[in-house]
Amino acid sequence: MNSLTISVVKKKIPTKQHCLKVASLLQATEGVIYMRGGLEGNRDDTDIELQFRQESNFFYLTGVNQPGFHFVFDLKTHTATLVAPVVPPQIILWKGPPDSLPTLIKKYDVDAAILASDLHALLYALSPSAIHILDNANVSAIEPFAGLLTTAELRPALYESRLIKTPWEIAHIRRVTHVSSHAHIALMRTVQFGMCEYELQALFEYECARNGALRQGYLPIVASGRNAATLHYTKNDAVLARTDPDMLLLIDAGAEQDCYGTDITRTFPVRGEFSRKARVIYEIVLKMQKVLCWFMPFCDTFRFMRHWLMSLSCPHRHHHQRLQSVLALLRPGVLWKNLQQLTTDILCHELIALGILVGDEEKLIDLHVVRAFYPHGLGHSVGLDVHDVGGKGAGIFSTSSEFADSSQRHLFLLERPLEAGMVLTIEPGCYFNDAVLRTWLAQPELSIYFDLEQIEKFRDVGGVRIEDTVLITEEGYENFTIAPKEVNDIEALMAGARDKWVGFW
Amino acid sequence: MNSLTISVVKKKIPTKQHCLKVASLLQATEGVIYMRGGLEGNRDDTDIELQFRQESNFFYLTGVNQPGFHFVFDLKTHTATLVAPVVPPQIILWKGPPDSLPTLIKKYDVDAAILASDLHALLYALSPSAIHILDNANVSAIEPFAGLLTTAELRPALYESRLIKTPWEIAHIRRVTHVSSHAHIALMRTVQFGMCEYELQALFEYECARNGALRQGYLPIVASGRNAATLHYTKNDAVLARTDPDMLLLIDAGAEQDCYGTDITRTFPVRGEFSRKARVIYEIVLKMQKVLCWFMPFCDTFRFMRHWLMSLSCPHRHHHQRLQSVLALLRPGVLWKNLQQLTTDILCHELIALGILVGDEEKLIDLHVVRAFYPHGLGHSVGLDVHDVGGKGAGIFSTSSEFADSSQRHLFLLERPLEAGMVLTIEPGCYFNDAVLRTWLAQPELSIYFDLEQIEKFRDVGGVRIEDTVLITEEGYENFTIAPKEVNDIEALMAGARDKWVGFW
Structure with a gap:
C-alpha cells in the first residue's frame, strides 16, 4: 500500500x-x-x-x-x-x-x-x-x-x-508517465483469467490515484482478445475467459496530474506467455516501434535504406537487441510523415512474409492496403490534452487561417520537423478488425491482395498496439515510458521473476 | 484481490x-x-x-x-x-x-x-x-x-x-450499498497517519469498481480533522498528519452501478481509537441517528415523549443497545419534518449538557441556534440520483405547478408521510464550522447562547456525520448500510479484531 x-x-x-x-x-x-x-x-x-x-x-x-x-x-x-x-x-x-x-x-x-x-x-x-x-x-x-x-x-x-514544452511541463509529464508505467506493471502482475476488464481498469486508476494522479487523461481501454481490434474500445465489460488461453490483453491508459497527462499502451498475454501466433504479430509491432526509433534520424533518406531494412526478418531477437542499442539516435529535424510511412512499409513487408497480404510489395504499398490492419496514425503530441494541440503547420502565422475553421481545431497531426521539447507518442499497431477488413474485401480490385485463410489464423490475436510517450531532446529523445515491452521482459515480469526484469530500467 | x-x-x-x-x-x-x-x-x-x-x-x-x-x-x-x-x-x-x-x-x-x-x-x-x-x-x-x-x-x-422504488431497483440499491459499505470497511482497515486523503478516495473507488460499481454517485468526501467541518469538502488533498493524534476522518462516499447509487457516511478515528472528546460528539450523533430510528413510529406524538427521551444521557452504552433492539419499529406514515425536528432537539439537549450551548432548552430550540452545529437536512431520497427526485408534495397533481418553476426541480425535501418503497438516507451530523459559527456569533442577541471556551475545546473534532441508506418497508425499514457505526465495533475492526466484529452483520 x-x-x-x-x-x-x-x-x-x-x-x-x-x-x-x-x-x-x-x-x-x-x-x-x-x-x-x-x-x-x-x-x-x-x-x-x-x-x-x-x-x-x-x-x-x-x-x-x-x-x-x-x-x-x-x-x-x-x-x-x-x-x-x-x-x-x-x-x-x-x-x-x-x-x-x-x-x-x-x-x-x-x-x-x-x-x-x-x-x-x-x-x-x-x-x-x-x-x-x-x-x-x-x-x-x-x-x-x-x-x-x-x-x-x-x-x-x-x-x-x-507544442514545445517547458522544463516544468517536461518534469511533470515525465512523472505522470512513470506513475502510469507502474500502473501498467501492476496490471501485468495482477491479471488472471476470470477477472473482468473493468477490474483491471479499476486497479489501473487506483495505482495512479494513490500516487497523486487522480484523473485519467482519457477513458482507459482495457481490451481482451478480439475486443482489442476496436481501436477505442472503452466498454471494458468482458470477462477474461479461459476458453481463449492465448488471449492477449491490450491496455491503453495514462493518468493525468495537475492537468498534464500521458499516453501508454501495452499488450500482453493473460496467461503470462505469448502464444506463437500472438508473438509473431507482437514482434512485428515492436519492430515497427523500435526500427522507427532507430531510423528517425535518417528518415529523409530512408528510401535508400528501406531494402536493407526489409531484409531484417521478424522475429529475430538479435536484431531487436541491435536496434535497441541505437535507440538514442532519435533526434530533432525528422519528419513525422516519413516515420508514419516507414512503419506502414515495415508492416506491409511483414504481412507479406506472413502470407496475410499477397502481391508485389511496391504495389501493395502504393495501394495502402496495409491500412486494413493499421488504420490509425503513428502518434501525436501529448500535454494538457492527450491529443495535444499544435504541430499542424511548420510556422504559426502561416496556419492561422486554419484556426478560423473550428472543425480543424482538433487536428493533432504533426506536419513539421520534430523539435526538442515536443512530447509525442509512438504507437504503431496491427489489428484484425472485422468492420475494417470487410470494407477492404468488399472492393474486388483490392480483395485479391488479402489471403482470408491466413487472416483467419490470426483473428484471435485481436489487436496489438505498443505506445510510448517520449520527449524529443536536442541530442535525440528520452523515453518516459518505463513499463517493459520486450517479449522476454514481459514474460519474466509476469512469471514473477522481478529480479530478471528490473535491470531493464 | x-x-x-x-x-x-x-x-x-x-x-x-x-x-x-x-x-x-x-x-x-x-x-x-x-x-x-x-x-x-x-x-x-x-x-x-x-x-x-x-x-x-x-x-x-x-x-x-x-x-x-x-x-x-x-x-x-x-x-x-x-x-x-x-x-x-x-x-x-x-x-x-x-x-x-x-x-x-x-x-x-x-x-x-x-x-x-x-x-x-x-x-x-x-x-x-x-x-x-x-x-x-x-x-x-x-x-x-x-x-x-x-x-x-x-x-x-x-x-x-x-420516488417509490420497484423490487428491481430495491435489489440494485441494496447491492450497491453493500458494495460501498465494504469499501468503507476497507478504508477503516487501511487508514494510517501519513496517507493523503486522496489515497483513501482512490482505494474507495477501487474497492467499489472491482466489484462492478464503476462510478461514484457523487464526488467522494474524504475529510480529515477540521476539514470535516466543511459539509461538501471534496478537495481531498490533505495529509493525515500525526500532529493531530486524535484526528477523525469523515468519509462520505457511495458508488453507483447501472446508474443506481447509494449514500453513506462514516466517521472514525485515524489511530483506531476515539479520543474522549471525539467520542462524546460521535455518540451524540449516533444517538441522533438511532433514537431517530426508534422514534419514527411515534413521531406524530413525539412531543409527549420528548422529556423522557431527553433524560437519556449520552454516552450510555446500554441505552444504545436498548434503542438498537427496537430499530425495527421504523415504518411508513411517519412525517420527515418531525424526524428532522427530533434530531435537532436531541442535539440541542446534548450541546447544553456539554456546556457548548447555554440557556433555556425550549428557548434555544425555538431560536434554532443548534443549526450553528447542524446546518443541513436529516436526509433525502436516493435512487438514480443521489439526491433523488420526488417527495416534495403529498400528491402528484397538487404539486405539478411547482414543476413549472425549474428552480424547484432540485428540491428533494420529503414533505409527505413515509411510504414503503422509499429509499432514504438518515444522516444527522454535528460540525464545528468557523464560517457558520461566525455568522451566529456576529448577532449579539444570539451569541449569548454560545460558550466560546467550550466550543474551542471541541474545535479539533471537526465534524461528525453518520449516514445510512435505508429502505422503508411495509413492516418498518431495512438498513442497506452494513459498515459498522458503533464505537466498539469500529474500534474492534480497526484493531484488526475482525472476528469480534463480523457478528454485527
Missing part, C-alpha cells in the same frame, strides 16, 4: 513564462489577453456536481484548477492578473473558504489578484487597444468591451506555445 | 413496468411519451471523450446507458419503442459495432427497436394527439411535431414514479 518513491514535482507551474511565450508569439506589444476559466457543472438536470477539470488553455496561462476564475494579461506591462470569483457565504459552508487574494498571489505565478466584481474596473483602467480572446463563447463577463474583442491570433499562439 | 461474493443483480431492469407506472400517473390514454437520451460529450474544445452517464429519467424508462438513443412510448397501446442512433462506419472502427435492432429488443425491456432515421415515420404512423416531453431543450429531432409537444405533466409523473 505504500506510495511509489517517484520524485514529486512540487514547484509551482511557471505560468508567467507561458504568458510571455504566448505574448511573444502574438507579436503584440499592447492590448490584453482575456480568458475565462471553466465553470462548475452539474450532471443533467440534477444537483450532482461534476468533477471539475480546468480548460487546458486557461490552466496553461494560470495553473488554476478551480472553477469560476478569469485571467487578464497585459501585453504592454506583462502584468498577469488573476480574477477570483466572489463566493457567497452559503457556498463557503458547503465547500470551505476560498483562497484569499494574497494567498492566490502566493499560490500561483501571477502579479496580482482581484475579485470578479473588480474586473470591469481593471479593464477600464488598462484601457486596452484590443482584447485577445480564444472565442466568443465565454465573454459575457466583459460585455461592455465587446468592441475590442479579437479572436484571430490568440489560439494559434497558444497552440504553438503549448 | 478477489471480488466480493455479493449477489449480482443480473435480471434486466424491468423498464416496461416503469413506463406503465408513469403512464398510469399521467392518467393519459392516448398520445405518446418522447424522450431523448444523453449524447456523447467531449471535454471543452478537445477530442477527449467524457465518460458517458445516461440522463436518469431516460435510464428509468429504457435501461439504456449508451449515448444517442431516443424513446417513444405509446400511451394508447403501451408499446415501448427504442430508437437507436445510426452509427457511421468510421465510428464502428473506433468504438466497435453497435447492437443490432433484434439485440436491442433482447437486451432491453422494450417491444420494438428502430433506427433514428425511422423516428419521424414512427410518429407519423402513431399520429399521437399529444407528445409528452420533459422539457423543450431536447426536441430538435422531432421538429415537425412541435405543435403536439406538452411539458406540463411528464416530469411530475416521472418524479412521483421514481
Whole structure:
C-alpha cells in the first residue's frame, strides 16, 4: 500500500513564462489577453456536481484548477492578473473558504489578484487597444468591451506555445508517465483469467490515484482478445475467459496530474506467455516501434535504406537487441510523415512474409492496403490534452487561417520537423478488425491482395498496439515510458521473476 | 484481490413496468411519451471523450446507458419503442459495432427497436394527439411535431414514479450499498497517519469498481480533522498528519452501478481509537441517528415523549443497545419534518449538557441556534440520483405547478408521510464550522447562547456525520448500510479484531 518513491514535482507551474511565450508569439506589444476559466457543472438536470477539470488553455496561462476564475494579461506591462470569483457565504459552508487574494498571489505565478466584481474596473483602467480572446463563447463577463474583442491570433499562439514544452511541463509529464508505467506493471502482475476488464481498469486508476494522479487523461481501454481490434474500445465489460488461453490483453491508459497527462499502451498475454501466433504479430509491432526509433534520424533518406531494412526478418531477437542499442539516435529535424510511412512499409513487408497480404510489395504499398490492419496514425503530441494541440503547420502565422475553421481545431497531426521539447507518442499497431477488413474485401480490385485463410489464423490475436510517450531532446529523445515491452521482459515480469526484469530500467 | 461474493443483480431492469407506472400517473390514454437520451460529450474544445452517464429519467424508462438513443412510448397501446442512433462506419472502427435492432429488443425491456432515421415515420404512423416531453431543450429531432409537444405533466409523473422504488431497483440499491459499505470497511482497515486523503478516495473507488460499481454517485468526501467541518469538502488533498493524534476522518462516499447509487457516511478515528472528546460528539450523533430510528413510529406524538427521551444521557452504552433492539419499529406514515425536528432537539439537549450551548432548552430550540452545529437536512431520497427526485408534495397533481418553476426541480425535501418503497438516507451530523459559527456569533442577541471556551475545546473534532441508506418497508425499514457505526465495533475492526466484529452483520 505504500506510495511509489517517484520524485514529486512540487514547484509551482511557471505560468508567467507561458504568458510571455504566448505574448511573444502574438507579436503584440499592447492590448490584453482575456480568458475565462471553466465553470462548475452539474450532471443533467440534477444537483450532482461534476468533477471539475480546468480548460487546458486557461490552466496553461494560470495553473488554476478551480472553477469560476478569469485571467487578464497585459501585453504592454506583462502584468498577469488573476480574477477570483466572489463566493457567497452559503457556498463557503458547503465547500470551505476560498483562497484569499494574497494567498492566490502566493499560490500561483501571477502579479496580482482581484475579485470578479473588480474586473470591469481593471479593464477600464488598462484601457486596452484590443482584447485577445480564444472565442466568443465565454465573454459575457466583459460585455461592455465587446468592441475590442479579437479572436484571430490568440489560439494559434497558444497552440504553438503549448507544442514545445517547458522544463516544468517536461518534469511533470515525465512523472505522470512513470506513475502510469507502474500502473501498467501492476496490471501485468495482477491479471488472471476470470477477472473482468473493468477490474483491471479499476486497479489501473487506483495505482495512479494513490500516487497523486487522480484523473485519467482519457477513458482507459482495457481490451481482451478480439475486443482489442476496436481501436477505442472503452466498454471494458468482458470477462477474461479461459476458453481463449492465448488471449492477449491490450491496455491503453495514462493518468493525468495537475492537468498534464500521458499516453501508454501495452499488450500482453493473460496467461503470462505469448502464444506463437500472438508473438509473431507482437514482434512485428515492436519492430515497427523500435526500427522507427532507430531510423528517425535518417528518415529523409530512408528510401535508400528501406531494402536493407526489409531484409531484417521478424522475429529475430538479435536484431531487436541491435536496434535497441541505437535507440538514442532519435533526434530533432525528422519528419513525422516519413516515420508514419516507414512503419506502414515495415508492416506491409511483414504481412507479406506472413502470407496475410499477397502481391508485389511496391504495389501493395502504393495501394495502402496495409491500412486494413493499421488504420490509425503513428502518434501525436501529448500535454494538457492527450491529443495535444499544435504541430499542424511548420510556422504559426502561416496556419492561422486554419484556426478560423473550428472543425480543424482538433487536428493533432504533426506536419513539421520534430523539435526538442515536443512530447509525442509512438504507437504503431496491427489489428484484425472485422468492420475494417470487410470494407477492404468488399472492393474486388483490392480483395485479391488479402489471403482470408491466413487472416483467419490470426483473428484471435485481436489487436496489438505498443505506445510510448517520449520527449524529443536536442541530442535525440528520452523515453518516459518505463513499463517493459520486450517479449522476454514481459514474460519474466509476469512469471514473477522481478529480479530478471528490473535491470531493464 | 478477489471480488466480493455479493449477489449480482443480473435480471434486466424491468423498464416496461416503469413506463406503465408513469403512464398510469399521467392518467393519459392516448398520445405518446418522447424522450431523448444523453449524447456523447467531449471535454471543452478537445477530442477527449467524457465518460458517458445516461440522463436518469431516460435510464428509468429504457435501461439504456449508451449515448444517442431516443424513446417513444405509446400511451394508447403501451408499446415501448427504442430508437437507436445510426452509427457511421468510421465510428464502428473506433468504438466497435453497435447492437443490432433484434439485440436491442433482447437486451432491453422494450417491444420494438428502430433506427433514428425511422423516428419521424414512427410518429407519423402513431399520429399521437399529444407528445409528452420533459422539457423543450431536447426536441430538435422531432421538429415537425412541435405543435403536439406538452411539458406540463411528464416530469411530475416521472418524479412521483421514481420516488417509490420497484423490487428491481430495491435489489440494485441494496447491492450497491453493500458494495460501498465494504469499501468503507476497507478504508477503516487501511487508514494510517501519513496517507493523503486522496489515497483513501482512490482505494474507495477501487474497492467499489472491482466489484462492478464503476462510478461514484457523487464526488467522494474524504475529510480529515477540521476539514470535516466543511459539509461538501471534496478537495481531498490533505495529509493525515500525526500532529493531530486524535484526528477523525469523515468519509462520505457511495458508488453507483447501472446508474443506481447509494449514500453513506462514516466517521472514525485515524489511530483506531476515539479520543474522549471525539467520542462524546460521535455518540451524540449516533444517538441522533438511532433514537431517530426508534422514534419514527411515534413521531406524530413525539412531543409527549420528548422529556423522557431527553433524560437519556449520552454516552450510555446500554441505552444504545436498548434503542438498537427496537430499530425495527421504523415504518411508513411517519412525517420527515418531525424526524428532522427530533434530531435537532436531541442535539440541542446534548450541546447544553456539554456546556457548548447555554440557556433555556425550549428557548434555544425555538431560536434554532443548534443549526450553528447542524446546518443541513436529516436526509433525502436516493435512487438514480443521489439526491433523488420526488417527495416534495403529498400528491402528484397538487404539486405539478411547482414543476413549472425549474428552480424547484432540485428540491428533494420529503414533505409527505413515509411510504414503503422509499429509499432514504438518515444522516444527522454535528460540525464545528468557523464560517457558520461566525455568522451566529456576529448577532449579539444570539451569541449569548454560545460558550466560546467550550466550543474551542471541541474545535479539533471537526465534524461528525453518520449516514445510512435505508429502505422503508411495509413492516418498518431495512438498513442497506452494513459498515459498522458503533464505537466498539469500529474500534474492534480497526484493531484488526475482525472476528469480534463480523457478528454485527
